[in-house]
Amino acid sequence: MSSVSEGRFRSSSVPLITRGPLRTTLPTDDGVRxxxxxxxxxxxxxxGGPVGGGGTAIVVAHGFTGSADRPAVRRAVEVFSQRAAVITFSFRGHGRSGGRSTVGDREVLDLAAAVAWARSLGHTRVVTVGFSMGGSVVLRHGALYTDPATETEDAPPVAEREGRTEARTEAHADAVVSVSAPARWYYRGTAPMRRLHWMVTRPTGRLVGRYGFRTRIDRxxxxxxxxxxxxAAALIAPAPLLIVHGDQDPYFPLDHPRMLADAAGGAAQLWLEHGMGHAENAADETLLTRIADWAVTS
Structure with missing residues (x-):
């Protein structure tokens, strides 16, 4: 596994001469790799050759307990890469990444590192697509990391309003797709979410997360x-926003996507998918193709 040096990413570190995937390690702004x-x-x-730098790149943010190598994530890559270059990564505490999961908080730094890497490779347009926890992360990232060309002088950066200062201008997304995301924190209204909260908040639960789901959770x-x-949904405009949710989602009922769309004030598109369950595991090829088409044309 190659490693990108601290600081600026080197565009030459990824030779785009073959169609095969390239693996690397990215440093986040708080020092996690x-x-x-x-x-x-x-x-x-x-x-007749492969598309290299330039054009659109789709950055995929997986759900809690997922990773860059999970079959559902790789299936999404296979579909998305027919339309654009694709970057996947494992959130902190997941897969081969360092650190511990903060279940949607510091993960925004992981996504920012991946988006900045896409831009360092020469991609002029970056679309983030997040599933479940990743869906909440792409929303918050879209609010915190804004295009300098759209900022106004009379409003401080959103990152400062949240008490953060690490937002980098090269790490913003040009469009955002949130799939199966919660609208609010601490939701325990369904049995799967009550089990998830037990895993995150209890010592025994964190052991189950570590050894049963290979996810290291911060205490x-x-x-x-x-x-x-x-x-966050209210602060993403003028960047395009797509909210996707299944009407059979066992984690978050339909009031969640509707709240997100309402918060965006009409600036978001809302797709309520009949028969769909939760996140990347429930996203079939047809839906993934529609998302990819939206990502490259929005």
Whole structure:
């Protein structure tokens, strides 16, 4: 596994001469190193060769207990890479990444590192696609990491309003897709979410997470509580936002995506998918293709 040096990413560190995926390790702004995978677009560039830098890159943020190598994530990559280059990564505490999971808080730094890597490779447009926990992370990332060209002088950066200062201009997303995300923190209204809270908050639960799901969970509570997904959704415009949710989601009922869409004030598109369950495991090829088409044309 190759490693990108601290600080600026070197565009030459990823030779885009083959279609195969390239693996690397990315440093986050708080010093955690995360594994990441780059899959070039499988479409031709018009000269019969693989598409390299430039154009759109889709950055995929997996759900809690997932990783860059989970079959459902790789299935999404296979579909997305027919339309654009794709970067996947494992959140802190997941897969081969370092650190411990904070279940959606510091994970925004992991996503920012992946987006900045995409831009360092020459991609001029970056779309983030997140599932479940990753869906909440892409929403908050979209609010915290903004395009400098859209900022106004009379409003401080959102990162400062949340008490953070690490937002980097090269780490912003040009469009955001949130799939199966919660609208609010601490939701315990369904049995799966009550089990998840037990795993996150109890010592025995964290042992189950570590050895049963290969997820290392931080024992510290959030301080401060991060910007909520519904609060973030209201701050993403003018970047395009797509909210996708299944009507058979066992984790978050339909009031969650509707709250997110309402918070966006009409600036978001809402897709309520008939028969769909939860997150990347429930996203079939047809839906993934529609998401990829939206990502490259929005």
């Amino acid at each position: 995360i594994e990441a995978v780059y899959d070039p677009c499988t479409a031709d560039d018009g000269a 510290e509570e959030w301080d401060p509580v991060p910007l909520s997904p519904v609060g």
